[in-house]
Amino acid sequence: MEGEMKLFTREELKSRSTRADAVLIIHNEVYDVTKFLLEHPGGEEVLLEKAGQDASEPFEDVSHSSDARSLMKKYKIGELVESDRVQTRAGFSPQWTNEQAQEQGNWSSWLTPLLLGVAATLLYRYLFV
Ligand code: HEM
Incomplete structure (x- = not known):
């Protein structure tokens, strides 16, 4: 049938x-x-x-x-x-965009403090050592 x-x-x-x-x-x-x-x-x-x-x-x-x-x-x-309809494991294209956005977020969220740290260290050494 x-x-x-x-x-x-x-x-x-x-x-x-x-x-x-x-x-x-x-x-x-x-x-x-x-x-x-x-x-x-x-x-x-x-x-x-x-x-x-x-x-x-x-x-x-x-x-x-x-x-x-x-x-x-x-x-x-x-x-x-x-x-x-909901997104299931079979079709995950919208999640891809989300994950990528999240990844970018994580990346810059540790990069910014790292650069600030390096800048502060250099400034400290330049001014006080
Ligand atoms: C049209 C939908 C479904 C079909 C055609 C189907 C078919 C089968 C088949 C052929 C098996 C034998 C094992 C295997 O070949 O994987 C099986 C086992 C089983 N299925 Fe389904 N199934 C369906 C839906 C479901 C749903 C919705 C549930 C749970 C709510 C479920 C729970 C189980 C369990 C607990 C077993 C036993 C696994 C075991 O003895 O190790 N099935 N099913």
Whole structure:
């Protein structure tokens, strides 16, 4: 069954958290795991606990195999609408800018006192020695 991809909001998925209708949000993608509950090697309980919610973190915490990751595709029913997406480990481009900005900040934050220290030392020696 090749269903077409739909866009969902986090709000509308919240109620889909039962054995009869269970969805998971993993890395901004939406999976209908209703038929997978009993097949999941990790058990249905962990899936039901996260059903209707974002399970990206617990999913990654288990470090699922590549087999598990390709199995997921079978259950994908759509994605989150643009405004409900979050940055996950899969796409980190905005963090790159942040980290770079932070790095630059750190760099100048120790460089300035260092230069002041050197200048003070030279001035002291020039004036008093
Ligand atoms: C569509 C989503 C998921 C699929 C297709 C999936 C698939 C699998 C598969 C194939 C395994 C066997 C081990 C492996 O191949 O890595 C597994 C194990 C496991 N999964 Fe999932 N899983 C999904 C979501 C989740 C989520 C959301 C959680 C946690 C909330 C979870 C928790 C676990 C645990 C605890 C194990 C057992 C690990 C072990 O026995 O060492 N899984 N899963």
